Amino acid sequence: MIGKHHDKVVGSVVDALAPLADGMTILVGGFGLSGNPEALIRGVVERGVRHLTLVSNNAGNLGKGLATWLKAGIIDKVICSYIGGNEDLHTRMASGEVKVEVTPQGTLAERMRAAGAGIPAFYTPTGVGTVVETGKETKEIDGRRYLLERARPGDVALVRATMCDRFGNLRFWRTGRNFNPVMATAAKLTIVECDSLVPNGAIDPDDVHLAGIFVHRIVHVPEHENAFEFRTTRKR
Amino acid sequence: MIGKHHDKVVGSVVDALAPLADGMTILVGGFGLSGNPEALIRGVVERGVRHLTLVSNNAGNLGKGLATWLKAGIIDKVICSYIGGNEDLHTRMASGEVKVEVTPQGTLAERMRAAGAGIPAFYTPTGVGTVVETGKETKEIDGRRYLLERARPGDVALVRATMCDRFGNLRFWRTGRNFNPVMATAAKLTIVECDSLVPNGAIDPDDVHLAGIFVHRIVHVPEHENAFEFRTTRKR
Amino acid sequence: MFTTEMMARRAAQEIPEGAIVNLGIGLPTQVADHLPRGHAWLHSENGLLGMGPFPFEGEEDANLINAGKQTVTVLPGGSTFDSASSFAMIRGGHVDLAILGAMQVSATGDLANWAVPGGKVMGIGGAMDLATGCRRVIAMMQHVTKKNEPKLVARCDYPLTATAVVGLVITELGVFEPNGTGFRVVELAPGVTREQAAALSGAPLL
Amino acid sequence: MFTTEMMARRAAQEIPEGAIVNLGIGLPTQVADHLPRGHAWLHSENGLLGMGPFPFEGEEDANLINAGKQTVTVLPGGSTFDSASSFAMIRGGHVDLAILGAMQVSATGDLANWAVPGGKVMGIGGAMDLATGCRRVIAMMQHVTKKNEPKLVARCDYPLTATAVVGLVITELGVFEPNGTGFRVVELAPGVTREQAAALSGAPLL
Numbered sequence: 003m004i005g006k007h008h009d010k011v012v013g014s015v016v017d018a019l020a021p022l023a024d025g026m027t028i029l030v031g032g033f034g035l036s037g038n039p040e041a042l043i044r045g046v047v048e049r050g051v052r053h054l055t056l057v058s059n060n061a062g063n064l065g066k067g068l069a070t071w072l073k074a075g076i077i078d079k080v081i082c083s084y085i086g087g088n089e090d091l092h093t094r095m096a097s098g099e100v101k102v103e104v105t106p107q108g109t110l111a112e113r114m115r116a117a118g119a120g121i122p123a124f125y126t127p128t129g130v131g132t133v134v135e136t137g138k139e140t141k142e143i144d145g146r147r148y149l150l151e152r153a154r155p156g157d158v159a160l161v162r163a164t165m166c167d168r169f170g171n172l173r174f175w176r177t178g179r180n181f182n183p184v185m186a187t188a189a190k191l192t193i194v195e196c197d198s199l200v201p202n203g204a205i206d207p208d209d210v211h212l213a214g215i216f217v218h219r220i221v222h223v224p225e226h227e228n229a230f231e232f233r234t235t236r237k238r
Numbered sequence: 239m240i241g242k243h244h245d246k247v248v249g250s251v252v253d254a255l256a257p258l259a260d261g262m263t264i265l266v267g268g269f270g271l272s273g274n275p276e277a278l279i280r281g282v283v284e285r286g287v288r289h290l291t292l293v294s295n296n297a298g299n300l301g302k303g304l305a306t307w308l309k310a311g312i313i314d315k316v317i318c319s320y321i322g323g324n325e326d327l328h329t330r331m332a333s334g335e336v337k338v339e340v341t342p343q344g345t346l347a348e349r350m351r352a353a354g355a356g357i358p359a360f361y362t363p364t365g366v367g368t369v370v371e372t373g374k375e376t377k378e379i380d381g382r383r384y385l386l387e388r389a390r391p392g393d394v395a396l397v398r399a400t401m402c403d404r405f406g407n408l409r410f411w412r413t414g415r416n417f418n419p420v421m422a423t424a425a426k427l428t429i430v431e432c433d434s435l436v437p438n439g440a441i442d443p444d445d446v447h448l449a450g451i452f453v454h455r456i457v458h459v460p461e462h463e464n465a466f467e468f469r470t471t472r473k474r
Numbered sequence: 475m476f477t478t479e480m481m482a483r484r485a486a487q488e489i490p491e492g493a494i495v496n497l498g499i500g501l502p503t504q505v506a507d508h509l510p511r512g513h514a515w516l517h518s519e520n521g522l523l524g525m526g527p528f529p530f531e532g533e534e535d536a537n538l539i540n541a542g543k544q545t546v547t548v549l550p551g552g553s554t555f556d557s558a559s560s561f562a563m564i565r566g567g568h569v570d571l572a573i574l575g576a577m578q579v580s581a582t583g584d585l586a587n588w589a590v591p592g593g594k595v596m597g598i599g600g601a602m603d604l605a606t607g608c609r610r611v612i613a614m615m616q617h618v619t620k621k622n623e624p625k626l627v628a629r630c631d632y633p634l635t636a637t638a639v640v641g642l643v644i645t646e647l648g649v650f651e652p653n654g655t656g657f658r659v660v661e662l663a664p665g666v667t668r669e670q671a672a673a674l675s676g677a678p679l680l
Numbered sequence: 681m682f683t684t685e686m687m688a689r690r691a692a693q694e695i696p697e698g699a700i701v702n703l704g705i706g707l708p709t710q711v712a713d714h715l716p717r718g719h720a721w722l723h724s725e726n727g728l729l730g731m732g733p734f735p736f737e738g739e740e741d742a743n744l745i746n747a748g749k750q751t752v753t754v755l756p757g758g759s760t761f762d763s764a765s766s767f768a769m770i771r772g773g774h775v776d777l778a779i780l781g782a783m784q785v786s787a788t789g790d791l792a793n794w795a796v797p798g799g800k801v802m803g804i805g806g807a808m809d810l811a812t813g814c815r816r817v818i819a820m821m822q823h824v825t826k827k828n829e830p831k832l833v834a835r836c837d838y839p840l841t842a843t844a845v846v847g848l849v850i851t852e853l854g855v856f857e858p859n860g861t862g863f864r865v866v867e868l869a870p871g872v873t874r875e876q877a878a879a880l881s882g883a884p885l886l
Contacts, residue, residue, distance in 0.1 A: 269520045
């Protein structure tokens with residue numbers, strides 16, 4: 003689609019998610035429950051699409067975030083790097099309800115970066131000599147063996163930004179950045195949920211974390227739960 | 239070398255360039271004469287090293303910038319994307335004094351990005367069916383043919399930043415950014431020339447363009463020529 | 475015949491509202507003059523999106539330039555980024571349209587625009603990435619060389635930039651679309667006949 | 681025997697001044713408590729360099745966490761970045777040292793630390809990238825399993841994380857260096873004899 007870079011701001015999560023369809027591959031930003039596009043995640047369950055392939059570092063946790071997709075039974079497959087204590091995923095993986103592909107975290111990020119950058123495949127040392135190597139081509143380069151990893155594009159990316167202008171230039175907050183920018187580059191349709199929506203020009207060109215060229219729909223969601231997983235503190 | 243991330247600020251260009259040696263591959267930031275590490279470029283000529291391989295988008299222009307390295311006879315080979323009107327390079331290429339490897343600009347950038355990211359090689363569609371394909375492996379992926387391109391690391395990177403803190407966190411100004419950050423990641427030793435040197439903490443963590451992990455030596459150079467190539471203007 | 479200004483205006487009509495466009499060095503750069511304000515977003519491969527017009531005199535910044543190394547400005551909503559990110563945009567198919575100068579275009583859409591056989595090597599620059607990566611490529615050129623040789627050809631004999639990429643060619647004689655066996659005549663410039671254009675082309679006009 | 685605190689302190693001694701260090705989840709995280717202020721720069725693979733201590737109560741930010749998803753702070757000179765950039769740092773060899781938990785370490789430096797055969801799959805996370813990419817890898821673990829099986833082994837039978845990467849192992853019994861055929865005893869914990877350690881190891885101590 004050419005010329006989609008006008009009028010990106012939509013009025014509601016429902017409007018933002020209108021193009022979703024059954025069977026799509028959806029990339030969802032976040033690291034555990036941090037940096038999650040919370041309203042879009044809720045909206046997908048309400049939207050009623052099914053048989054999704056979810057690409058996410060963790061697929062939720064503590065029954066929250068993307069774990070709600072698992073509980074709603076709308077996911078056929080998860081591509082993630084870490085499961086940990088995500089019981090909703092453990093249960094469905096054990097029962098066979100959800101297929102799970104576990105990928106090294108850096109490889110997962112790089113596969114999406116490659117998809118966004120027009121690189122169909124790349125070699126990496128990560129996973130050589132491990133189960134990750136199974137079924138993959140290898141190549142010796144300068145005396146060291148590497149795995150060939152393929153780009154991982156998505157149909158849709160759901161992204162959380164702290165600030166967004168009307169063209170879709172994004173800024174992220176602290177480690178809420180994580181997979182969000184790289185996923186935004188890797189999908190045919192990138193939908194952004196932003197804490198604050200500002201006019202074009204409000205973000206200095208040098209201060210843009212991700213250029214609006216990668217963004218297609220924007221929904222402004224001022225309030226977020228920002229759930230904690232481990233609220234560790236020190237004494238004053 | 240482990241543990242080199244203390245005391246990066248050196249007092250002079252001469253000190254900064256002390257580790258250079260004959261025969262090194264040097265990556266130099268800049269797009270034409272913009273975003274050039276001007277004092278470091280001058281310093282390398284004064285340093286007296288020779289037989290260098292220079293990786294630069296343009297290798298200078300108008301007799302300025304890296305063209306001074308050509309005139310000083312210290313370069314054996316140039317890896318660049320564009321020569322254009324750089325007569326100092328045309329002359330030496332024609333005489334055989336300097337070997338020139340011309341690479342598509344995006345491939346040049348990506349090869350250095352790969353070097354910095356531990357990716358030894360990647361596939362790209364750029365150059366397929368052209369002279370760039372000569373001597374390279376190709377592979378068909380999902381019905382399309384791609385070239386295998388190799389990472390392009392350097393011994394030293396010379397980088398221009400507009401702002402730098404003492405750990406080496408960098409900010410760039412406008413299109414002066416260009417190849418600077420990606421070259422900084424691709425070299426064993428990265429030397430930064432900054433317009434302004436600020437204390438750690440002066441740059442907000444979210445506003446760092448390139449993290450100081452990639453920077454090893456810093457020299458503060460407040461004054462720059464910032465030469466124009468085409469000073470185009472419009473009437474008021 | 476089209477003047478170069480008419481060619482630029484005609485090329486501008488090919489740019490949909492809200493498109494991301496990269497304009498090559500030379501004639502394509504002039505296309506920007508014919509775009510309504512805010513109509514499209516201009517990308518410059520040295521690391522700028524949302525490129526504005528030349529600066530007012532006295533406001534030139536040597537570190538705010540386009541890929542032709544001319545001083546430019548940045549519009550509200552614009553952004554700057556490094557070369558690897560810029561070419562990720564291009565190679566990844568995020569730039570909707572490239573309008574590029576050309577030396578030869580073949581009936582199968584092959585583009586030659588970076589080197590003349592036996593001539594000085596000027597380098598590749600961003601040409602191959604742009605031609606390969608942008609979703610649509612429009613070539614702008616004079617219809618024939620200075621020696622009157624056709625530049626719309628059955629098969630390029632100049633060094634290729636990319637194969638099967640050109641969607642449309644705009645010359646002073648008209649607008650042509652490579653269709654595999656020749657060029658479909660989309661439009662002829664005022665006063666130009668199909669026979670005249672055909673006589674100056676190296677592949678059938680269809 | 682070393683207490684876990686002594687193990688953490690011992691590991692901290694392996695960190696040169698000005699190093700970039702990634703501390704794995706669990707016991708390695710405690711190593712930070714034994715580093716002098718400003719001694720090293722802590723990297724967290726979710727996108728943070730210059731990680732500081734836990735925040736004061738009331739200052740927790742759910743979007744400022746470490747890779748173990750604990751709330752943390754960022755020190756002056758710190759920076760944030762996306763996951764692809766973070767793993768570019770790791771894979772590209774820019775992180776000087778990783779201190780990681782382990783389930784088995786072999787005499788050739790193979791590391792197994794992400795899955796127990798037949799156990800629940802917890803996932804890989806950043807473990808393989810860290811073990812493969814960081815210039816030096818130190819493993820911290822209990823010397824034997826809960827079933828008293830040795831974890832210093834001739835050859836790992838747990839699923840591997842990476843091969844030939846571990847430079848040093850710190851257990852409650854001492855400090856050991858894989859040397860190809862066994863483990864060189866760098867240091868024994870107070871009250872531990874070489875014979876005791878050897879009896880609990882699955883490969884020769886040398």
